[in-house]
Amino acid sequence: MGNGKDSDVSLVGVEETIPQDDAGTKEGADSSSAPMKSESPQCTGQDAANINGGSTGTRPARWSTVKHSMRTCIRATGASLVCTFVSVLSDPACPALSDLVDANLLAHLKEMGFSEARAGRALLATRGCPTTLETALSWIEEHEGDSDIDDPLTPEELATHKPAKKTPLSEEEAQRMAYELQKKLREERLKREKQGAIEKERLRLQQSRAILEQQSKLEEEARKRALCQLQREKEEAKKERERQRELLRQDYRDRFGCEMPDDPSQADVEERVSKMSGKDKVAFFSNALFKRYRKDEPQKLLVCLTTLRLYVMNAKEHPTDVKYHRIRKENAAFKSRVMVCEGSLELLEACGFKDRGETLAIEGQPDGFILAQAVKFLDLLIGQLRG
Known part of the structure; x- marks a missing residue:
């Protein structure tokens, strides 16, 4: 920081930017040649507040105030505090990309196959206008040939953008969002219940069909068994009648010594x-x-x-x-x-x-x-x- 402008400060820059007057030169020489005394004045709270810009973690508001505080503290404590001032004057943590752009649009672009750097640059470049997926895609198409379009975003690039201000919701907006969320949850629940009812009915019909098929199969088997049983009974009855006739013929042969004649009434019946x-x-x-x-x-x-x-x-x-x-x-x-x-x-x-x-x-x-x-x-x- 040898030019004295407001920017990040290195150790050499700090040493170069501290003005040396007669008293300061003498005190600096004394302090470099002799040990520090324990009763040396310390940096005051007001000086620390000026260095930190009024709150920890933020950049000092005015460089002249910082220089004055540095001179005061270095004269009091020596050059050993230079590193402390350097760390205090370093850049604070840069805002994250998700704090600067719409996280949903960023995720959507990444799902479409674009790198995080390309998607982030497109969304950052279109922040001035209503950012939509179409505007981001248009920017990507226009800057397709840029050589650094897929290079990782540097802290300097992110620091040039301020996080989007999130205005608190009014009571009506909060109620409307809550109602829409409840409506969406209710619709999803009804959809799940409807799908579950359809699946349950499908399973019921499938089970009923299987039961009917099984009953039909059992009835067919029972019918076949009944027919077989009836046929066996008819055959057995026929055999029994034939056996009875044979017994009668045998009895007739035993009694009369000859074959039993045919029914003598048959001819009479035909004639009649x-x-x-x-x-x-x-x-x-x-x-x-x-x-x-x-x-x-x-x-x-x-x-x-x-x-x-x-x-x-x-x-x-x-x-x-x-x-x-x-x-x-x-x-x-x-x-x-x-x-x-x-x-x-x-x-x-x-x-x-x-x-x-x-x-x-x-x-x-x-x-x-x-x-x-x-x-x-x-x-x-x-x-x-x-x-």
Whole structure:
């Protein structure tokens, strides 16, 4: 600081800037050649206050006051206090970059990939106008070619800017900010609750679907087991009937020494049926079919009678449409619903459907009276099964 201007002070500068008068020169010479006396006057509190500029950590307000205080204290205590004055006159800590610019904008620019130095320079350069992200980006674009744009910010650069003044909020502003914060927190909470409810409902539906699928699987397995059990029971019943017949034949052979003849009444029955009218034949075969399956297989009988009624009713209501006068034997529904019951073909034949190889057909005009009687008998038997 050899030129005497207000700036940072080094040890040499301090020594050079202290004016030497006659008394001062003499005292300085005496002090350099002789030890200091204990009764030497000390630096007063007012001098220290002048050196510190009135408060610790701030730059002295006027350089002339500092020089006067230095002269006074050095004359009193000697040159050993020069280092103390140098540290007192050093620059105070520079303000941080976050105290000079908007921390949110700085963080946003850093997230965009700009260095802290580049982002800080852009925000500092645009402090005079309303600083926004757009103005900072415009400044960066204009100064993209600067060689020192990414150099770290020096304390001298930061010291040229004053920290932004933070004006206290008014009561209305504080209330508005508190309300906005509460509103934001409430919206976030409602959003979390809504998302949680959606997730909970999704899990509930997923669990319900899994339970239904498991129940359906169990029901299907139970149905298959029931069908297998029913089939086994039917086979066992058939085997038991055959065993009983064989026992009867064996008993007959043991008693009479010959094979048991066939049912002697079968020929009589056929002869008697051949002499019946069409109405009586329909009644006879309907009752025979009903008695044969009513006890052991009522559901099977119900399906057969219902299907037979449909065939007979179609032929009765469409006497001129030949497509209702023919039934293919290989028809899947006919085979699975009608032909499984013994005696059903005889009933159809009594209604006028004659066996023509691959089909059962009514030749010529169907007998409406016989068909009507057949429908009446079938309705009566179906009603008994459902009752």
